[in-house]
Amino acid sequence: MSLIIKCFLPLIAYLTGSVSTAIFVGKRFFNIDIRNYGSKNAGTTNMLRVLGVKAAIPVFIFDLLKGVIAVLLVRLTDLEHETNSYVSYQILLGICVVMGHIFPIFAGFKGGKGVATTAGVVLAMHPYAMLMVFGIFKLCLLTSRYVSLSSIIASVCFPLIVIIIFGEIFNEYETLTMKIFSLVVACMIIITHRNNIKRLLNGTESKISFKKKQPPVSDSSSDMPNMEKITE
Secondary structure, X not given: OHHHHHHHHHHHHHHHHOOOHHHHHHHHHHOOOHHHOOOOOOOHHHHHHHHOHHHHHHHHHHHHHHHHHHHHHHHHOOOOOOOHHHHHHHHHHHHHHHHHHHOOHHHOOOXXXXXXXXXXXXXXHOHHHHHHHHHHHHHHHHHHOOHHHXXXXXXXXXXXXHHHHHHHHXXXXXXXXXXXXXXXXXXXXXXHOHHHHHHHHHOOOXXXXXXXXXXXXXXXXOOOEOOOOOOO
């Protein structure tokens, strides 16, 4: 029975990630498909740019919770807590939920970049490190107003926090799997933001605004935006 559960839970994690909050909120409350606007990503950043803070906050919270819930599924197994096998299975569940967010089966396999969901995965696996990473992200965002730059800097700090601060300074036990995972997360965030990095270097990356947005007018025939194109 335990083996069956271990084989079945990754599918549950993927299906959880496939529930796209951005698409639901856009269609239910604003009568648009967010994937037709702005950067065309079904994620928090695009919701913030196109529809504003009130639309972005619930999307961020739910996408974060998807990652947390998926990782906590490990508790349904008989794996020993905080072993390499335990952490490895958490990572497997985390990968599945993030893949579900990026390639949602319920939305034509066209989702977001998975930053918020990845943050939820990390929060469930290493909450203290995640709180520090979030503080770095928030500080960078408030000073630069670049979500992409803030995400990249915060992700680079994650393995430094896990390996150096918790592994060396606080002298807490960190599994080798967790250390490798922290490096993989940093690399993944950088890779998914490669186009943003190019725009940051040539000065064309868009900054976010915390002002209230006027929802774009939906074209009932094509659901294409009646507004100037926003680039991420």
